[in-house]
Amino acid sequence: EFQPFFAGEMGLEEVIEDIQLHSRRYAKRQLTWFRNRMNPRWYDLLLDPSASQQLEKEIKKWLEEVGISG
Known part of the structure; x- marks a missing residue:
């Protein structure tokens, strides 16, 4: 995910924000998957x-x- 930074297309702060956003979205998808398949308590x-x-x-x-x- 750092490729845009190294290519000079994005600044470091933008890349970090994108990584954080993608990480939150991934975690949310994992929780959704877990809830839908495992019926957790x-x-x-x-x-x-x-x-x-x-x-x-x-x-x-x-x-x-x-x-x-x-």
């Missing part, structure tokens, strides 16, 4: 530390479902 352990117990239960349940026990 989100846990905020900073706001609710007790949620870690529920998360641990769900992970163990999933591991059993896929044939991994621990």
Whole structure:
């Protein structure tokens, strides 16, 4: 993505802004893909530390479902 800078077509600040914009868009696409295919449950352990117990239960349940026990 630095090619326009090295070719003298854009300034460094413009290139950096473009890279940041493209990175944000890529991250948004990744989240959209993840939400649409995985049906995730989100846990905020900073706001609710007790949620870690529920998360641990769900992970163990999933591991059993896929044939991994621990």
